Amino acid sequence: MDWWVSLPKIELHAHLNGSIRNSTLLELAKGLGEKGTIVFSDVEHAILKKDRSLREVFKLFDVIHKVTTELETVTRITKEVVEDFAAENVVYLELRTTPKKNDLKGISKRSYMEAVVKGVMDVTTVEVDLAPQGLGMGHPVNSGGRSNLCNGTARKQKIYVRLLLSIDRRESTESAMETAKLALEMRHLGVTGIDLSGNPVVGEWATFLPALQFAKEGGLSITLHCGEVPNKEEIQAMLDFLPGRIGHACCFGEEEWRKLESSKIPVEICLTSNILTESISSIDLHHFADLHKAKHPMVLCTDDSGVFSTSLSDEYALASSTFGLGRSKMFQLAQDAIEFVFADDAVKAELREIFYSAGRKLDSDVRN
Ligand code: 6MZ
Secondary structure: OHHHHHOOEEEEEEEOOOOOOHHHHHHHHHHHHHHOOOOHHHHHHHHHOOOOOHHHHHHHHHHHHHHOOOHHHHHHHHHHHHHHHHHOOEEEEEEEEOOOOEHHHOEOHHHHHHHHHHHHHOOOOOEEEEEOOOOOOOOOOOOOOOOOEEOOOOOOOEEEEEEEEEEEOOOOHHHHHHHHHHHHHOHHHOEEEEEEEOOOOOOOHHHHHHHHHHHHHOOOEEEEEEOOOOOHHHHHHHHHOOOOEEEEOOOOOHHHHHHHHHHOOOEEEOHHHHHHOOOOOOHHHOOHHHHHHOOOOEEEOOEOOOOOOOOHHHHHHHHHHHHOOOHHHHHHHHHHHHHHOOOOHHHHHHHHHHHHHHHHHOHHHHOO
């Protein structure tokens, strides 16, 4: 496993609340159980249950959301998630989350996102770069006197973090538009894109299209959960939209494959998630193999490292052993992801440097 941890990695598909540590989730649920806010045994049961089919996973997310409503909790889990990714040598992380309004608690989508930004800034184990030069200047969040928006922690190790705002498929057009506008207003705080996610059997593409179009025209990058369940019409409409990336792409027919192939839209691949949710029946039948053979752009990701008990290092090890790819090919795969990040050319150039020097250190392994 050590080699997979030491490999520098780029994570482009990680949901904040799905990446929460089990220990934190249980601790929070216990605390709320003692206060009588929730019934602890209900939460414990949902967390410890092994069933992670799509149906059960979305029930679990509802449980997690009940436990993570407070802004201090949002800040805490963000800090922990960034630190966990950094600890396994993720050098660039795009973290996505659904801004949540809670009128009873006086929480707006904006204050939710500010709590997320605070969590990134609270990271102490590594240096964090959250926004490009110039954009981060003059903002009240601690910038450590640097021109980039960063946590001011000078460490040997550094992680780039960029944020994507998710639109949940349960949302209305108005609510989706509010998220798109917020994303545009928070670009100086590291927000670079929009994600469409949520239970794939809920909602219609046409509901979200105006907000996605608006965000795209405003210069944000877009990634869509696409084909997590069979839905030919929606998959085709999503590909026609030409998003910057798509997630999953599990249930594609011949026609959709051809369209995807000619579009060259990069695919975020989440192996463990796809198997546990039963979107793919068995790992050796996963479309990773076909995409790799066709040299289609793709990137390995975790999706929900907490919910699926995985890590990005585990995903690389799994792809290598399942599809018989040696370290050199896996290094190349990790490096190729630089081209698909939703960040500017300066960040890409720095990531190339990081991979170049890591490649020299891992040299003898990479040649195997
Ligand atoms: C679709 C998913 C997902 O936003 O509260 N989410 N959407 N497919 C998946 N595959 C398993 N995994 C996570 O993180 C949790 C939310 O991310 C989306 C769901 O909307 C879920 O409620 P945040 O940080």
